Amino acid sequence: MMTANTDAIIIGGGVIGCSIAYHLAKAGVSATLLERGEIGMEASNAASGILSSISGGAGGAYTRLVNASAKMFHTLAPELAEASGVDIEFAQCGELLLALDENEATALYAATMEGESGEDAQWFTAKAVRDMEPALSESIVGAVYTPEVCRLNNQRLSAAYARAATRLGATVREHAEVIGLVRSGLRISGARLHNEEFSADHVIIAAGPWSRTIADAIGGYLPVRPVRGVNLNLQPVGGSIRSVVHGGWGLLVPRNDGSILAGTTVEEADYDCRVTAGAVQDIMNMSEQIMPSLRDARLNWTIAGLRPGSPDDAPILGAVPGWDGLHVATGHYRNGILLSAITGSLMAEHIIGKKPKLIEHFSPRRFKGA
Numbered sequence: 001m002m003t004a005n006t007d008a009i010i011i012g013g014g015v016i017g018c019s020i021a022y023h024l025a026k027a028g029v030s031a032t033l034l035e036r037g038e039i040g041m042e043a044s045n046a047a048s049g050i051l052s053s054i055s056g057g058a059g060g061a062y063t064r065l066v067n068a069s070a071k072m073f074h075t076l077a078p079e080l081a082e083a084s085g086v087d088i089e090f091a092q093c094g095e096l097l098l099a100l101d102e103n104e105a106t107a108l109y110a111a112t113m114e115g116e117s118g119e120d121a122q123w124f125t126a127k128a129v130r131d132m133e134p135a136l137s138e139s140i141v142g143a144v145y146t147p148e149v150c151r152l153n154n155q156r157l158s159a160a161y162a163r164a165a166t167r168l169g170a171t172v173r174e175h176a177e178v179i180g181l182v183r184s185g186l187r188i189s190g191a192r193l194h195n196e197e198f199s200a201d202h203v204i205i206a207a208g209p210w211s212r213t214i215a216d217a218i219g220g221y222l223p224v225r226p227v228r229g230v231n232l233n234l235q236p237v238g239g240s241i242r243s244v245v246h247g248g249w250g251l252l253v254p255r256n257d258g259s260i261l262a263g264t265t266v267e268e269a270d271y272d273c274r275v276t277a278g279a280v281q282d283i284m285n286m287s288e289q290i291m292p293s294l295r296d297a298r299l300n301w302t303i304a305g306l307r308p309g310s311p312d313d314a315p316i317l318g319a320v321p322g323w324d325g326l327h328v329a330t331g332h333y334r335n336g337i338l339l340s341a342i343t344g345s346l347m348a349e350h351i352i353g354k355k356p357k358l359i360e361h362f363s364p365r366r367f368k369g370a
């Protein structure tokens with residue numbers, strides 16, 4: 001069996017693994033990324049691409065993580081375009097959080113007035129909503145508008161990170177499934193493929209919800225689980241939208257090609273990644289309520305992905321307890337696209353021994369059994 005040497009191995013080529021590869025390469029660390037399929041084709045491909053915290057571990061450290069990452073994209077987007085040649089279609093488009101009835105309007109209005117919806121959030125009356133987005137339903141009572149929310153094309157993001165990493169000297173291997181970790185005593189010193197082995201000082205598990213299985217094989221504990229989400233890509237007829245629109249449990253996101261992503265379900269379905277008829281029906285019901293003309297939209301495509309969920313909905317980052325040389329970056333749940341920037345940067349600092357303070361809050365040590 002052939003063995004190749006590298007400083008760091010990254011297992012998994014979703015947005016998280018690819019961002020880590022990019023930030024490590026930028027820091028001059030020789031990195032090899034191993035992806036069992038093709039780059040960015042799992043949850044990272046199915047996402048909506050909004051850079052706004054939908055949900056996640058509450059608390060100060062999580063908010064700091066989210067805010068820092070959102071800010072990074074303003075410089076990262078042009079940097080990645082230059083470094084990779086890939087335009088990730090980053091745009092500051094703002095977000096409307098709709099009140100669909102009087103009760104919701106009262107609660108959202110109060111939250112906006114008390115500053116709970118963010119510093120720049122503004123209350124929009126029904127008329128202001130319709131003036132801004134004429135295609136939305138006339139029954140909308142009002143909305144909170146958050147101008148700083150951005151979106152990007154997540155179906156390009158993993159490739160952009162990976163290509164930029166490669167140009168900086170990283171090795172990115174597709175169709176390279178890791179079937180085991182190489183260990184000597186309590187040290188993890190590499191990863192095993194079907195007919196090849198890689199050895200490294202650092203091995204980083206960034207395999208989304210499959211991270212758990214990789215850790216299980218050595219008796220490690222990474223409590224991450226798959227949470228299915230479905231998105232529909234719709235071609236609107238007549239008017240479209242400019243901002244991200246949240247209403248009820250649903251979400252409409254405009255894309256640069258004129259289509260709209262409508263989603264997203266949150267389903268505990270183990271590793272079953274099908275788009276069910278029920279999910280399509282639920283999303284269409286929600287979409288029509290917000291934007292009635294979507295009933296006549298062309299259904300371009302549907303997609304499902306498995307979000308890596310953790311027990312407290314916050315990411316799991318840093319050294320895996322009990323093992324030397326083994327690290328993890330997963331559990332980003334509903335915000336992995338948004339958090340990819342800060343995750344890559346923090347993990348690179350962690351690997352080169354800079355001990356970034358923020359990462360400590362997300363250590364796998366916080367879970368019983370770790």
Ligand SMILES: Cc1cc2nc3c(=O)[nH]c(=O)nc-3n(C[C@H](O)[C@H](O)[C@H](O)COP(=O)(O)OP(=O)(O)OC[C@H]3O[C@@H](n4cnc5c(N)ncnc54)[C@H](O)[C@@H]3O)c2cc1C
Pocket residue numbers: 011012013014015016017034035036037038039040041042043044045046047048049050051052176177178179206207208209210211214228229230231263264265304305306307308329330331332333334335336337338339
């Ligand atoms: C419908 C939906 C909408 C979403 N919307 C948003 C959004 O708007 N904004 C946002 O910030 N986030 C969003 N998310 C969440 C976001 O997509 C995820 O948090 C993020 O993609 C997770 O990235 P990842 O790299 O950890 O996982 P993945 O993308 O799943 O990547 C893991 C990779 O590891 C590989 N792998 C697994 N096992 C092995 C192995 N043994 N060897 C080698 N490779 C392996 C897989 O093939 C896969 O490519 C959404 C998710 C979904 C499903």
